[in-house]
Amino acid sequence: MTTAVNVEQSSRTGGAADQHAAVRAVGLTRRYPGAARPAVSDVGFTVGQGEVLALVGPSGCGKSTTLRMIAGLEPLDGGTLHLDGVDATGTRPEHRRIGWVPQSYGLFPHMSVADNVGYGLRARRVPADQRRTAVQEALRLARVTELADRSPSQLSGGQRQRVALARALATDPRVLLLDEPLAALDPQLRDELRAELAELLRTAGRATVLVTHDQHEALALADRIAILRDGRLVQCATPAEIWQDPADDFVAAFIARGNVLPAESAGDGSVLVADVWRLPLRELGGADTVRLDRELEVVLRPRDLVADEHGELTLMVRQCEYLGDVVRVHGEPFGGDVRLSVELPSSTAISDRITLRPSPGKVTVRNKRTAGGNR
Numbered sequence: 424m425t426t427a428v429n430v431e432q433s434s435r436t437g438g439a440a441d442q443h444a445a446v447r448a449v450g451l452t453r454r455y456p457g458a459a460r461p462a463v464s465d466v467g468f469t470v471g472q473g474e475v476l477a478l479v480g481p482s483g484c485g486k487s488t489t490l491r492m493i494a495g496l497e498p499l500d501g502g503t504l505h506l507d508g509v510d511a512t513g514t515r516p517e518h519r520r521i522g523w524v525p526q527s528y529g530l531f532p533h534m535s536v537a538d539n540v541g542y543g544l545r546a547r548r549v550p551a552d553q554r555r556t557a558v559q560e561a562l563r564l565a566r567v568t569e570l571a572d573r574s575p576s577q578l579s580g581g582q583r584q585r586v587a588l589a590r591a592l593a594t595d596p597r598v599l600l601l602d603e604p605l606a607a608l609d610p611q612l613r614d615e616l617r618a619e620l621a622e623l624l625r626t627a628g629r630a631t632v633l634v635t636h637d638q639h640e641a642l643a644l645a646d647r648i649a650i651l652r653d654g655r656l657v658q659c660a661t662p663a664e665i666w667q668d669p670a671d672d673f674v675a676a677f678i679a680r681g682n683v684l685p686a687e688s689a690g691d692g693s694v695l696v697a698d699v700w701r702l703p704l705r706e707l708g709g710a711d712t713v714r715l716d717r718e719l720e721v722v723l724r725p726r727d728l729v730a731d732e733h734g735e736l737t738l739m740v741r742q743c744e745y746l747g748d749v750v751r752v753h754g755e756p757f758g759g760d761v762r763l764s765v766e767l768p769s770s771t772a773i774s775d776r777i778t779l780r781p782s783p784g785k786v787t788v789r790n791k792r793t794a795g796g797n798r
C-alpha cells in the first residue's frame with residue numbers, strides 16, 4: 424500500500440516519487456464535442472506496481488471516461504499519461520499492454536472458455552505452444568482451470584467474471600482495467616464475490632484501476648480510492664484515511680454515509696457543533712492538533728454516536744431504515760438546520776426524538792479544509 428497522494432500536487436505535476444509508477448496520470452482532461460463543461464477535468468493520480476485503485480463517484484462524474492483515457496479509447500484534451508515511466512499519452516490502445524475487463528464481461532458465446540482466454544494472444548499471432556502456456560497460467564490465476572472446455576453459457580455469473588479476468592491476464596498486461604466488475608451480478612452474489620475478487624486481484628499482482636459507484640466495493644477491493652465529483656478529483660487516499668478523514672461532506676456522505684459539520688471553539692474547552700451541540704474537546708479525536716483560532720469542523724461517521732438519555736444532542740428523527748443489525752436514522756439536530764445520519768443498534772428504541780452522545784474519541788475535530796477538499 425502506498426501513502427495517500429496530495430490531490431493538488433498529483434493533478435498538476437505528479438510526485439517525483441511516482442515517476443516509475445505503473446500508471447501516472449497528470450491533469451487528465453476530456454471535453455466531449457459540444458459539451459458545456461469537461462467530463463473529466465485536471466484529474467491526477469498514480470497507481471503503483473501491484474496496487475489497486477478504485478475510481479468512485481456518482482453517476483456521470485467521469486469514472487468511465489477516465490478509465491477509457493487510460494486504455495487509449497478516449498483522447499486526452501489535456502494532461503499526460505505515463506505507463507511504467509514511459510509517456511503513453513499518444514500510444515495506440517493495442518500498444519499500451521492494458522488488460523480490459525468490460526462490465527458485462529464480453530465473452531464470445533461460440534467459443535470455449537480456453538479459446539476466449541486465448542483470443543487476445545491469437546489476435547497477436549503468439550505461437551501456439553506459448554499461447555497454451557499463457558492460457559493455462561491465466562486460467563490458474565483466475566481459478567477457472569476446470570472450466571476450460573465449457574462454453575460461456577454453461578457458467579455462473581461469478582465464473583464468467585473470473586473467465587473475463589483470465590482473458591485480460593492472458594496477454595500479460597502491465598495494467599488491469601475493470602469497469603464495474605460486480606455490476607452484472609445480482610446483489611447477493613455481488614456481496615459474496617467481493618472478497619473473492621479482492622483476493623484474485625492480489626494474487627494477479629497487477630496495477631489495477633477499477634471503476635465502481637459502490638462504496639462497499641471500493642472499500643473492499645482497493646488499496647486507494649480516488650473520488651470524483653463533476654469530473655474533478657476530490658480526494659485520493661487509502662480506504663482507512665478516507666473513512667477517518669474525508670476531504671469534505673460529499674466524500675463523508677458518499678464513502679462513509681457520514682457527516683462533516685461546521686463547528687467553532689466555544690472558548691471554554693468545548694466546541695459548538697452546527698450552532699446547537701456543545702461537545703467537550705477532551706471527548707473528541709484530533710483535539711490535540713487542532714488550531715482553535717481557525718475555523719473548525721467535526722467529522723462524524725454513522726456509528727460514532729450512541730443513544731443516551733443524558734446525551735448532549737437531540738435528534739429530530741425524519742426517517743429510519745432498518746438494516747438488520749443496525750437502524751440508520753436520518754434527522755435534524757433540535758434547533759439546527761443540518762441533516763445528520765447515524766446508525767444505532769436495531770434494539771434501540773426509536774421515537775421521533777432521540778438523544779445521543781459521542782462514543783469516546785470517535786468523533787473527530789479538525790480545522791476546516793479549503794474548497795475542493797485539498798489538504
Ligand SMILES: Nc1ncnc2c1ncn2[C@@H]1O[C@H](COP(=O)(O)OP(=O)(O)OP(=O)(O)O)[C@@H](O)[C@H]1O
Nearest residue numbers: 455458462480481482483484485486487488489636
Ligand atoms: N461519448 C460521449 N459523448 C458525450 N458525452 C459523454 C460521452 N460519454 C460520456 N459523456 C458524458 O460525460 C460525463 C461523464 O460520463 P462518464 O460515463 O465518464 O461518467 P461515469 O461516472 O462513468 O457515469 P456512470 O456511473 O453513470 O457510468 C457525463 O456527463 C456523460 O453524459
